[in-house]
Amino acid sequence: MxxxxxxxxxxxxxxxxxxxxxxxxxxxxxxxxxxxxxxxxxxxxxxxxxxxxxxxxxxxxxxxDIAMVFQYSALFDSLNVFDNISFALQERKDLRGKYTQKELRRIVAEKLELVGLSGIEEKFPSELSGGMQKRVSFARAIVTEPxxxxxxxxxxxxxxxxxxxxxxxxxxxxxxxxxxxxxxxxxxxxxxxxxxxxxxxxxxxxxxxxxxxxxxxxxxxxxxxxxxxxxxxxxxxx
Ligand SMILES: Nc1ncnc2c1ncn2[C@@H]1O[C@H](COP(=O)(O)OP(=O)(O)O)[C@@H](O)[C@H]1O
Ligand SMILES: [Mg+2]
Structure with missing residues (x-):
């Protein structure tokens, strides 16, 4: 389809x-x-x-799910990469509480690996280049398996x-x-x-x-x- x-x-x-x-x-x-x-x-x-x-x-x-990736990466400056990505799962009522913290860690690590950014969970957007921020926004977009x-x-x-x-x-x-x-x-x-x-x-x-x-x-x-x-x-x- x-x-x-x-x-x-x-x-x-x-x-x-x-x-x-x-x-x-x-x-x-x-x-x-x-x-x-x-x-x-x-x-x-x-x-x-x-x-x-x-x-x-x-x-x-x-x-x-339908994922939208905008021109500006639209990450939350005050949240680290892990929280920015897992937010996409936790804001969804039907998914909230579905995953344990350990599972969330695994899912986020998996998506970061896909965009070539393994291990940056604790970094804040301001510590990343524009291209890296965009890739984090890609990881966030696909976290709900659209x-x-x-x-x-x-x-x-x-x-x-x-x-x-x-x-x-x-x-x-x-x-x-x-x-x-x-x-x-x-x-x-x-x-x-x-x-x-x-x-x-x-x-x-x-x-x-x-x-x-x-x-x-x-x-x-x-x-x-x-x-x-x-x-x-x-x-x-x-
Ligand atoms: N919410 C809106 N209200 C009124 N006009 C809009 C709205 N969104 C877009 N437009 C108008 O529709 C046209 C197409 O916009 P848009 O889809 O953003 O174009 P593009 O993405 O190709 O640059 C533009 O003339 C824009 O001003
Ligand atoms: Mg446009």
Whole structure:
């Protein structure tokens, strides 16, 4: 299953942001959503995760948890890494008290290992680099064993090497969890390294849908403008 979106429509204050958007992401696959600022990428993620209500259309997802990873790692500064990660389990009413302290230690250690950060449980966010904080936020996102992972610009603001690391962890988490993932990004490197397919939004519509190779190869005015980051083209920045 994964994620299936059919004829999704969303308006804000009578302005149509998403006008009949449809796509599918299978389990174990990554869809990259691209487009200018304001094209509705974050809105798609918020509709899937239930933070926003759609106007019409259908969103069908595999049952189970949906994890959201934001551009800013959004860790609690006053909590150490262990507490930041285990918080995600303890804030859930249905999971509260389910695990002993020892089990929580084991689960957190397991997730930290997955993002290459074993043994940093006692550190505070201020003691970590931006890239490490982001990886801790990944560990926190997967602690509830989500079936769907939504990343909103996970590599924005990172240097190229930190971006590459984060991209590789996105792929690793996909392989480990077999979740269906969506990665919103502006970066070609992130698309190339992570995505199985790409959806480009403009003016409420999907103006391209295909593989990363097709995005680079296809000579449509939209794909060319995006790949070349050209100012001139059919897409106008408002
Ligand atoms: N809660 C909201 N209320 C009103 N307008 C919103 C709201 N959220 C987003 N918008 C508008 O919807 C459009 C798409 O926003 P967004 O999905 O954040 O774009 P993107 O993530 O592609 O940059 C923007 O014009 C934005 O101003
Ligand atoms: Mg956004």
């Amino acid at each position: 994964g994620i299936e979106v059919k004829h999704l429509v969303k308006t804000f204050d009578k302005k149509v942001i998403l006008d009949d958007i449809s796509f599918k992401v299978d389990d174990g696959k990554i869809l990259s959503i691209v487009g200018f600022s304001g094209s509705g990428k974050s809105t798609v993620l918020k509709l899937i995760s239930g933070l926003l209500e759609k106007d019409s259309g259908e969103i069908v997802t595999t049952g189970g 079936k769907i992972i939504l990343y909103d610009e996970p590599t924005a603001g990172l240097d190229p090497i930190s971006s590459t690391l984060i991209e590789d962890y996105i792929v690793r988490l996909k392989n480990e969890t077999h979740a269906a993932s969506i990665v919103v990004t502006h970066q070609m490197s992130t698309i190339r390294r992570t995505a199985d397919s790409v959806l480009m939004l403009y003016n409420g519509h999907a103006v391209f849908e295909g593989t990363p190779e097709e995005l680079c190869r296809e000579e449509t005015p939209y794909t060319r403008q995006f790949v070349e980051a050209a100012i001139d083209g059919p897409m106008k920045m408002n």
